[in-house]
Amino acid sequence: MRDDADEAGAEVMPLTVRDEDGNLSDSFRNRVNEAIEARDVDVLKALVGDLHEADMGDLIEELDADERRRLIELLGPAFDFTALTELDETVRVSILRSLSPITVARGMRDLDSDDAVYILEDLDEDEMAAVLEHLPAPERVALQRSLDYPEESAGRRMQTEFIAVPPFWTVGRTIDYMRETADLPDTFYEVFVVDPAYRLVGSVPLDRLLRTRRPVLMSAVKAEQAKVVKASEDQEDVARMFERYNLVSAPVVDDAGRLVGVMTIDDVVDVIQEEADEDLRALGGVRSDEELSDTVAFTARSRLPWLVVNLGTAFVSASIISLFEGTIEKMVALAILMPIVASMGGNAGTQTMTVAVRALATKELSSHNARRIVLREVLVGLVNGTTLACLLGVIAGFWFANVHLGVVISSALILNMIAAGLFGILIPLAISKLKLDPAVASGVFVTMVTDTVGFFAFLGLATWWFAT
Amino acid sequence: MRDDADEAGAEVMPLTVRDEDGNLSDSFRNRVNEAIEARDVDVLKALVGDLHEADMGDLIEELDADERRRLIELLGPAFDFTALTELDETVRVSILRSLSPITVARGMRDLDSDDAVYILEDLDEDEMAAVLEHLPAPERVALQRSLDYPEESAGRRMQTEFIAVPPFWTVGRTIDYMRETADLPDTFYEVFVVDPAYRLVGSVPLDRLLRTRRPVLMSAVKAEQAKVVKASEDQEDVARMFERYNLVSAPVVDDAGRLVGVMTIDDVVDVIQEEADEDLRALGGVRSDEELSDTVAFTARSRLPWLVVNLGTAFVSASIISLFEGTIEKMVALAILMPIVASMGGNAGTQTMTVAVRALATKELSSHNARRIVLREVLVGLVNGTTLACLLGVIAGFWFANVHLGVVISSALILNMIAAGLFGILIPLAISKLKLDPAVASGVFVTMVTDTVGFFAFLGLATWWFAT
Incomplete structure (x- = not known):
């Protein structure tokens, strides 16, 4: 400064x-x-x-x-x-x-x-x-x-300024052309080689151009352009390709294979960032286009639909509880303890779902390994369910001086933790099979399942155990 | 193929x-x-x-x-x-x-x-x-x-192969050097200019090198290197810098200002991706190093601590409920409806927290605008709370044929939604003030607040209303 x-x-x-x-x-x-x-x-x-x-x-x-x-x-x-x-x-x-x-x-x-x-x-x-x-x-x-x-297509994100030369030009002529032409793009990382119809035949990265002697023909230095972007392609697919193949720039062609622009890494970095952000917001029940500068009215309206859906699922849980009105009346301890079972299941389900949603987004989770991962999640639910059930059972049993209550809540927790593992992964997998975004809708369904199973298992077991 | x-x-x-x-x-x-x-x-x-x-x-x-x-x-x-x-x-x-x-x-x-x-x-x-x-x-x-x-420092991520030339070389000599030297880095985007002690004095992007005539001195083309990375710098800070300034490559220097390597965008893209992923996993209660290929035992152990913490906070909520044992005994409808108030608050709190955590990570939220955003979140809570309270009050009132119950649950919901907005942003802000990662710990505290406030407001209001 x-x-x-x-x-x-x-x-x-x-x-x-x-x-x-x-x-x-x-x-x-x-x-x-x-x-x-x-x-x-x-x-x-x-x-x-x-x-x-x-x-x-x-x-x-x-x-x-x-x-x-x-x-x-x-x-x-x-x-x-x-x-x-x-x-x-x-x-x-x-x-x-x-x-x-x-x-x-x-x-x-x-x-x-x-x-x-x-x-x-x-x-x-x-x-x-x-x-x-x-x-x-x-x-x-x-x-x-x-x-x-x-x-959100590559055509929108591409830069239409680029350098394209015919295959019969030499490296020297290409360099001279760049030295003499004032109106070049601000920054560029490769020079494209095109035929007379402007169809892409290859590209030469600048470092390769610099390392090649002047008389060599561009057609001889050019790399077959393995990674080409179609202008109509979705920006997320382009970002995934840049990321996978560590690209810095890639040519964009129209349906006829003619060179129309270039996508560069700086645009792609924004897309990668946005995409990860979208998943994170979707999981948190926030619309992806919400910004810090939005007004109160706009923000409230955009967050309301998800809350209304949640109100619906909350009523489902409430109606499960109401099935056991009689049991609760006789034993208020059940009302005190029941949110614990539901909440633990909700958390375990969220853990599994978080892993599943990201693994689906990065294509690490596919039908090929789904069976193994589902099994793993169920077993993780069983292992952690059992560990936590011991802890919860002892504390609850002591609190209400009732060993039976301890046994009932432990069993309910194990069941709910297994359900959390199972549905925490099956729900995102099913949503993604339907070609919808698992990040958006998984949360509602997973917590609905863990709440329902949690209340039903605990109150149901209690009704059965204390009635016999 | x-x-x-x-x-x-x-x-x-x-x-x-x-x-x-x-x-x-x-x-x-x-x-x-x-x-x-x-x-x-x-x-x-x-x-x-x-x-x-x-x-x-x-x-x-x-x-x-x-x-x-x-x-x-x-x-x-x-x-x-x-x-x-x-x-x-x-x-x-x-x-x-x-x-x-x-x-x-x-x-x-x-x-x-x-x-x-x-x-x-x-x-x-x-x-x-x-x-x-x-x-x-x-x-x-x-x-x-x-x-x-x-x-996770730049020194670990940097590439130690790079091209550095003295300032008195011409563009032509630099290009010739590159043509004649076989052992160059695989890909590079800029040539560095260093003094005899190997201290960085500037850099020349390849496109600029190509556009400059051969007799020009490198010292004359070089850009003052505005963006330099220190080898000891954290990779996240480097990623943030690349992202902000749309960099493709940047020199890495040691404490004495000597050029020791170069960071390139492909490494940084991975870091950006990892970082967004870490936030997402942290919010979902999953450790950032968990991988799909981990074993059941490892996964279960790594997820357990968060679940134990959640068990603790669930007991806090349970003990709040137990304060109102007498009221519930007289009116089981309260036990049936109370999870609804807590769950709605939890969801609204998560929405606010999600926005806050990402805004903190991207530095969009700072002490400068915190006051305005806190106010906005509280108002959003009030607006959505009021809307949903009408809905919830009517349904609950009809279900149990009890207008009073509808009034009580509506009021409790509004209070809890305001608390959700307030603590959904204050908790991440406070955690970040303590220089800790808000993504990791916010979730537990936010849901603890919304559960506690939810149960306390609903059962407390009910006790007071129906006692008078």
Whole structure:
């Protein structure tokens, strides 16, 4: 930061942007706030002009709506719209709506196509049209083509800037071409080789290009492109492929095999992160698109459906309990202890389900090894059920000075722990067989089973044992 | 595969390695099994000789222990040990132990240093020493140096092969050097510039190197290396940095600023994946190192501690219920309905906690915005609590033909939903303030609070309401 401040000649002290924990530092944020307040463009440029897009994104998130718009307007062309890709969708859309379409279009012009698409795709169709209208024809057409691919497809995420040369060019000619051409992509990791119809015939990673002598033909250095992405492919499948084969970049082709773009690892890292996040949220009963910047009303509405479903399953458990009203009336200790059996089963079932859901997502669990894993989970339930049953039985027996109660609750716990292991894995497997996402629906069913079995086994056994 | 089969001249039919779902195809696996059975090295080489390490890894996981060892022995030098990096730790260690140290050492020799370290680090010290003994001195020393860094540090994950040139070299000389040197790293994305003491002075991405004319000095093209990794840094912090700044590779320096290695995105993708996975498992009450290939005994033991803790908190809830024994005795409907209030609170608390834990992990939630988010969660609890309370109150009132009961349970639910929102976020925040991992411990405390508050509010209100 010292350099920037000196260059700008402004009286800005050197500042650290981030504190030790990796959060934006208070002093930095305060200085930016003051500069926006004072509309001091010079100080503002000195402060944030050279900020990395990721830091700029974090900064914008911490400003209020009015400051955000003013920051962007004050910086004018010095504001790099790439920073918008780092924002929550809600924040990004509200900023875009607060700016004029001309300003947005001007900002789009310097962006890589994948970033431009990422920013525009959340807008309504007419808002998008208003921005596209102000772009030069070639860029407009390129963006339009990407936007025509389905959401979350490779076509949406790909960059349409890439380097493609014919097979008869030499390595030397290719290098010279790159030295002479000003309008190259910002970063690239491979050069593609295409035939006259622009069909992909191979690719040359840059390190290989650099290690090859100038007279060699590109057709001789090119690697058969083993890993090619179809533009219509789902981004998750692309991410899985990048991850599996440790790719850094891969060509994207249309249905006719023509090269239309390139996917790079930085987009894929976001997808991998999002995907793991989606599983985690789904298991926690939260919609995957919920963001920290959402309003109370939106958040409440998005979380309600899952809670309503849970209310339904809770009534199922309650009706199981009501079957044993008479037994409970005679022995209130049962009411006191019954949540323990249900809760232990719920936890064990969640453990099994968590492992199963992730293993299904990473394809480690398949029909090939399902039988072995189901057996393992049942045995784990039996082993831990037995261990915990001893503990629970003794404590419960002493508490109510009733050995019989100890025996009954121990037996019920073992049964419920086995059910937890069995259904904790069978339910995700069944849901995934139905081609649905096991992370989303497994939780409800697993806890419904462990609650039901827990209450039924404990109260049922008690009724039978104490009646005889 | 067709090419491979033709080249090998063997009577191997073309086979698809993976089926539509991305799993290894049955026919492929069967062919490999038969070849191992028949000890037919030619067919085996034709089948798997050109397999990508990731596919080879998946294949090995699906073989049994004996077949694994035989596959590796049959393939001999044709077996690429990189495939071992794709295996579960348990499988990897058991394979390494089944092979002689000389065989392992021979396999290590062709590996990138980061892969070799990754494979060796799980072995015991004397097993490791036995393998290192059979390696040539330079490689042994390099590996030993990486292994001296703490586990999960950048020093362990870095690759020690990289290209470093002095600042007075020209672009042309650098390119010529790369063309003439045979022993370069397998893949690389940047060339480093170092001073005579091997201290890092900058780096040049390959695309920039390719775009620059030959006579330009490396010192003139080099970018000030803004993002440098310290060898002692934790891999998670490195991953966060790669992710934030969209890096593909970054230099690793020792405490004296000397260049000792390079971290690349492929290692980081694994770390990102692992980290998200750890959060997810922790929330599900499963240890992060649990693998699908673990035995029943190991799995049961690793899951037990969390279940014992849960047993403790379940007793806390039970003792709350026991306070109201008299009330329940008079009105069994309370025992039937009370799990509903607790369960709804538990679910709402889990929703809030899930969001909080991930937001803390990604640094989106910090002391700066904590107040606003806590308020939002409490309000969400209030809004959804009120909605669900109406539903629950009416159903419960009709079920037991008792309006009073409906009023009591509605009020209890609203209270518990607010508690769920409040503690669902305060507990992870508090745990993270204590510098502990909120994903690991939040779940127990949140459900303890929602169970306790749920039972206490419902039974307490009922006691008070029906007594007056």
